[in-house]
Amino acid sequence: MIKNVIANIEHVTVLPIIALILFMLVFICAALWALSLKKSEASAYGRLPLEDASVNEGEHRHE
Amino acid sequence: MSNIETFRYDNRIVRNFALATVIWGVVGFLVGLFIAIELFLPGVSGNLAELSYGRLRPLHTNAVIFAFVGNGIFMGVYYSTQRLCKARMFSDLLSNLHFWGWQLIIVLAAISLPLGISQSKEYAELEWPIDVLITIVWVIFAINVFGTILKRRERHIYVAIWFYIGTIVAVAMLHIVNSIEIPVSWTKSYPVFAGVQDALTQWWYGHNAVAFFLTTPYLGLMYYFLPKAANRPVYSYRLSIIHFWSLIFVYIWAGPHHLLYSSLPDWAQSVGMVFSIMLIAPSWGGMLNGLLTLRGAWDRVRQDPVLKFLVVAVTAYGMATLEGPVLSIKTVNALSHYTDWTIAHVHTGALGWNGFLTFGVLYWLIPRLYNTQLWSTKLATTHFWIGLLGIVFYVVPLYWAGIAQGLMWQQFTPEGTLQYPNFLETVVQILPMYKLRAVGGTLYLTGAVLMVINLIATVRSGSFEPETEAQAAALTPPTKDVDGPNPWRHRALERKPVLFIVLSLVAVAIGGLVEMVPMAIVKSNIPTIPSVTPYTPLELEGRDIYVNEGCYVCHSQMVRPFRAETERYGAYSKAGEFVYDHPFQWGSKRTGPDLHRVGGKYSDSWHFLHMEDPRQMSVGSIMPAYPWMLHNKLKTSGIQKKMSVLRKIGTPYTDEEIAAAPDAMMAQAEEIAARLKAQLPDRASQIDANREIVAVIAYLQRLGTDIRKSEVVEEVAAQ
Numbered sequence: 001m002i003k004n005v006i007a008n009i010e011h012v013t014v015l016p017i018i019a020l021i022l023f024m025l026v027f028i029c030a031a032l033w034a035l036s037l038k039k040s041e042a043s044a045y046g047r048l049p050l051e052d053a054s055v056n057e058g059e060h061r062h063e
Numbered sequence: 064m065s066n067i068e069t070f071r072y073d074n075r076i077v078r079n080f081a082l083a084t085v086i087w088g089v090v091g092f093l094v095g096l097f098i099a100i101e102l103f104l105p106g107v108s109g110n111l112a113e114l115s116y117g118r119l120r121p122l123h124t125n126a127v128i129f130a131f132v133g134n135g136i137f138m139g140v141y142y143s144t145q146r147l148c149k150a151r152m153f154s155d156l157l158s159n160l161h162f163w164g165w166q167l168i169i170v171l172a173a174i175s176l177p178l179g180i181s182q183s184k185e186y187a188e189l190e191w192p193i194d195v196l197i198t199i200v201w202v203i204f205a206i207n208v209f210g211t212i213l214k215r216r217e218r219h220i221y222v223a224i225w226f227y228i229g230t231i232v233a234v235a236m237l238h239i240v241n242s243i244e245i246p247v248s249w250t251k252s253y254p255v256f257a258g259v260q261d262a263l264t265q266w267w268y269g270h271n272a273v274a275f276f277l278t279t280p281y282l283g284l285m286y287y288f289l290p291k292a293a294n295r296p297v298y299s300y301r302l303s304i305i306h307f308w309s310l311i312f313v314y315i316w317a318g319p320h321h322l323l324y325s326s327l328p329d330w331a332q333s334v335g336m337v338f339s340i341m342l343i344a345p346s347w348g349g350m351l352n353g354l355l356t357l358r359g360a361w362d363r364v365r366q367d368p369v370l371k372f373l374v375v376a377v378t379a380y381g382m383a384t385l386e387g388p389v390l391s392i393k394t395v396n397a398l399s400h401y402t403d404w405t406i407a408h409v410h411t412g413a414l415g416w417n418g419f420l421t422f423g424v425l426y427w428l429i430p431r432l433y434n435t436q437l438w439s440t441k442l443a444t445t446h447f448w449i450g451l452l453g454i455v456f457y458v459v460p461l462y463w464a465g466i467a468q469g470l471m472w473q474q475f476t477p478e479g480t481l482q483y484p485n486f487l488e489t490v491v492q493i494l495p496m497y498k499l500r501a502v503g504g505t506l507y508l509t510g511a512v513l514m515v516i517n518l519i520a521t522v523r524s525g526s527f528e529p530e531t532e533a534q535a536a537a538l539t540p541p542t543k544d545v546d547g548p549n550p551w552r553h554r555a556l557e558r559k560p561v562l563f564i565v566l567s568l569v570a571v572a573i574g575g576l577v578e579m580v581p582m583a584i585v586k587s588n589i590p591t592i593p594s595v596t597p598y599t600p601l602e603l604e605g606r607d608i609y610v611n612e613g614c615y616v617c618h619s620q621m622v623r624p625f626r627a628e629t630e631r632y633g634a635y636s637k638a639g640e641f642v643y644d645h646p647f648q649w650g651s652k653r654t655g656p657d658l659h660r661v662g663g664k665y666s667d668s669w670h671f672l673h674m675e676d677p678r679q680m681s682v683g684s685i686m687p688a689y690p691w692m693l694h695n696k697l698k699t700s701g702i703q704k705k706m707s708v709l710r711k712i713g714t715p716y717t718d719e720e721i722a723a724a725p726d727a728m729m730a731q732a733e734e735i736a737a738r739l740k741a742q743l744p745d746r747a748s749q750i751d752a753n754r755e756i757v758a759v760i761a762y763l764q765r766l767g768t769d770i771r772k773s774e775v776v777e778e779v780a781a782q
Contacts, residue, residue, distance in 0.1 A: 016334045022573060023312055023341070030308035034301040046296035048221040049287050052146035053533040054072065 066537045068216065071530035072145045074432050076158040078527065080138035081425060081432070083166060085518065087130030088421070089511055090173075094123040096504040102654070103497045105677075105685050113177040115687045117613025121188040122176040127413060128186055128276060130169045135421040136280040137165070137204070140227050142428060143287040144211055147221045149535040153210025157203050164200035168193060179611040180250045184265045184646055186272045187241050188613075191252040194242040201238065205231045212560045216535040220560060222303040226283030228564055229311045233275040233571040240575070241268035245708050248701065251607070255712045258641025259326055262649055267318035267575060273409075274314040275571075277417055278380075282310075285353050285377065288424050292369045298355035302348055310345040311567065313338050315574035320391035323400065324623040325649060326638035332393070338574075339391030346384030353377040368443035372423030375451060379415025383408065398473070401619055401653040403493070404465030407458040414454045414507060422446070422514060429518050435525025442517045450510035456503030464496035473627040481630050486656040491683050592639035594772040597714045598765065600702045600728040601735075605762030607705070608755055610646065612689065619650035620659040620766065633660030633767065640770055643714050655686055662768035667735055668742035670760045671750075692756040693749070697732065699725045732757045 037045075100107055101116045108114035145152055152158050171193050175181075181188040189197070208227060212220065241264055244252040256264050290297050297303055319327060319335025354377055357364065364370045386408050390399050399405060430437045437443060471489040474482035483489050598606060609615075622628050624635040636659050641647055665673075672679045675693055677686040702724045706716045720727070729752065736752035739760075743750065751757075 015330060016337060019316060019334055019338065019574070023309075023338075026312045026570065027305070027309050030305045034304040037301055037304075042300040043296070045219050045221065046290075046300040048147055048217065048219065049143070049223070049290045050294065050296065053149045053216075053535040054146070055069075055532045055534055 066539075067534055068537050069532065069534050070149075070151050071532055073141070073152055073155060073158065073529075074527070074531060075529050076152065076155075076162060077138055077142045077428070078432050079162050080134050080141060081428060083162075084131060084134040084138055084421060085425065085515060087126060087134055087169060088418075089508070089515065091123060091126035091131045092504070092508045092511055094119055094126055096501065096508055098123055099497065099501040099504050101687070102685055103494050103501070105687050108687060110688050110690055112179065112689075112691045115612070115689070117616050117687065118177050118179055118181070120616045121181060121185075121613055122173065124186055125172050125176065125188065126169070127417075128272065129172070132277055132281075132413075132417050132421070133165065133169075135417070135424070136230075136276075136284070137161070138428070139284040139288065139424055140208065140280065143223055143284070144208060144227065146533075147217065147224055147287065148211050148215030149217045149533065150211055150215050153207050153214060157207040157210075161200060161204045161207060164196065164203065168196055168200060171196070175250070179613075181611050181613060182244070182252065182254070182646060183610040183613065183615050183648065184241065184254070184261075185269050185615075185651060187238075187265070187268060190250055191242070191244050191246050192249060194238070194244070197238060198235075198242075201231070201235055205235065209560065209564065216538055218538055220563070221286070222297075222300065222307060223283040223287040225307050225563070225567075226279045226286065228560075229307070229567045229571070230275050230280040230283070232564060232568045233271060233279070233311070233315070236568070236571060236575070237268045237271050237275065241265060245712060247705050247708050251701070251705070253645040253705075253708055253712060256645075257713065258644045258647050259328075259638045261645065261647040262322055262325065262641075263319065263327060263331065265647070266321035267315075270318035270321055271315060273412070274317075275311075277412065278314075279311065281380075281417060281420055282306075282349055284420060284424060285349075285373075285380075288420075288427060289353055289356050289373050289377070292367070292373055292423065292427050293357050293360045293363070295356065295358075295360060298352050298358065302352045306345055306349040306352060308570065310342075310349065312570045312574070313342050313345060315571045317342060317391070320396070321651065322649075323391070323393050323396040324625070325621050326636050326641065328638075336391050336393060340388045343385060343388045347381060350377055350381035350384065353380075366440075368437075368440055368447050369423045369427045371444070371447045372419045372426065375447075376416050376418075376420035376423060379411055379419065379454075383412035383416060386411065397623070397625065398469040399465060400623075401651070402465035402469040403461040403496070403652075404469065405652065407461035407465060410461070411454070411458050414450075414457060418507070419450065422450070422511075425514065425518065429521055430525065432527060433522050433525030434528050435521060438517050438520035438524055442513055446510040446513040446517070449506050449513065453503045453505070453507030453510060456506055457500055458503070460496035460499035460503070464493035464500075467496075468493050472631070473625070475627070481627070484631065486631070486653075487681050487683060490654070490685060494685070591642065592637065592770065595640055595642060595769040597643045597709075597716060599731055599761070600706065600720075600724040601731040601758050601761040602765045603705060603709075603762075604697065604699075604702060604728065605755075605758035605760070606648075608692070608759050609762055610648070614658075615648050615650040617650075617652060617654035617686070618656065618658045619653050620647075620657065621649040622657055622659050622767075628657070632657045634770060636767075637770065640767070643709075645709060645712065645714070658763070658766055660767040662764050662766040663771075666742055667738045667760050667764065670763055671739055671743065671746075671756060674756055674759065689756075692759055693754060695755040697728075697753050697755055697758055699728055702728055729753075731761060735760055 098116055098119050112118070141152060141158065172189055175190060175193065176188060180190050182190060208231060212224065244254045246252045254261055286297055286303060316338035317335055319331045320339045323332050323336065354374070357370070357374065364374055389395055390408060426437060426443050468489045471483045471492065476482050622632045622635045629635055669680055674689045676688045677684040703721050706721045706724055710716045732752040735757050736750055739750045740747040
């Protein structure tokens, strides 16, 4: 059945549309997630690379 | 807090991968420079088989992608994952197995590729035992990283680690699917897919090797090391979330842009093109996020070579990811494909994005691992400028060469004939650009050598710190106070790493499934052509030699449906002509002409002399000579096994054909040898049916001729 549906070239064109809809869904979900982050949370998460918990943290920084 | 734990980050594994990155980087650049020189001085190889362009070009691409960038990824991942998770790596044993396993793979590649052991699938040339080893080592890496994430002391999984997770999951899937092959011997296998399906699988892999090996892990490194080097957080953490999910979801669909105007069904080409154009958005979102991280710190870019390298790397990422979608537009691709424009494009990414980001990270990391300062900031700055000049001298001439040659291929005279009917004319025109490209490569390599000197001196001036002591509180079970009442939030999701991994796999798998499953199951996608029949035993052996010699790196076998191509080569290629091609040989670059219709175009003796030394037949040709084909004995012993394997995967050889294969092979070889002796009477004593050249001639003379049989049948029927 699936084989017959996809084999018809007119129906094959539905695949790019499915792809586009899937992408839009993923994009909207990701955007909603991102926007739902509180500013304080986003700011704290963004600082994680700067806080690596080493005991002598910052000792070797050149700057 | 009462539950503070003290632990130690493992710096040894980071140091080991850093060392491997530097060594393999120099080796990869050196091989690249050597093959760049071969393109205008073909004799520089000394006509040694092991140094021929077709064998060394895969060595160059594998060395820079998997050895240089691969080790660079692991160096950065092992350093940053420990610190972002506030935990030592899951297992030191796994770390060491990963390191030594990966180096073993590289050494095996460095031995097998020059020996002509190749599957001919770009960036996946390594034969099946190495493929198995890659899978094992990758699983070890995955367990080690996922295990570290699970035992982390930092609740939030930082965005860099999402990119690592996406990379690990996607590369595993791509490598396994593209490596489905049936072994014939320890050094030979056939992919289960053939022709169009093999092409789609390969370029789904090939494109995503760029996406998930050269891009997403390096974006993870960017999100970690750029804030580190600039000493300020990423510009927008929210943007990084959107960047991650949209990038990994869109990237996986874009593979078919490598096959535009080929025999791939049009719907698949359209999907590839549209998603490629959409890629601009997440890519540029990420690039801007990186560059804007330097807000307020641009003055430091003038002094700090690390930031210089990182800024150019991110800018090169932006340029390459704008250019990629442009090249995916069918009308642009019609000009650019098969030309040096593509080579320039990938080197903007490889030299600029991957190379410069790696250099920046090395300059930042090595002094810290060795408790010292960088030996010479001035030398690092010199490296930066020489490397940048190297990139310019590399890519600009190749843009020129690519566009000029692409236009020459399409140029018609007012009378309607090809302006440059001889392919070689278009090659000779761009040789000065090839020489300039070698200058660019030399500059880039020189910069890398300066880096080696600087890093050695830095290492000598410091003392290695094998472990770094750290302290952090152990994770407590999530509570409602911390997680909030609504679980459907990204922060809740990212605290469940296993679910995160599964969702990443789903995101990257959807694109592959939608594109590849219909291709694999729908017969109408590949219309069969009755006159197309399997290769004879001798042709099959010749084809395997063609595959092993890497002829595909310079010759396509895909005549696109353009008048300029059908005038030059003959009828355009149909999907049904490739149904017995395990693996497909469409190629991606025309340093020499397309060969799909070469069958019957020249005499056997022309091929014989041309392979012995191309300049005997085409003055000024830059093709390597293959004198060893005239001496190497034809292998007849393995042909029955090969045919049996091919039968298992769909080639309709009969029992009788397989039983009679050695005899049939020699009978056809004798026919060709007799023709050669007749055409070259003064060389008759040197012509032997039992030589590789005879099989290669048999294959070349068969190429693209099946379709003519059907034309003859149609003509006869019409009469």
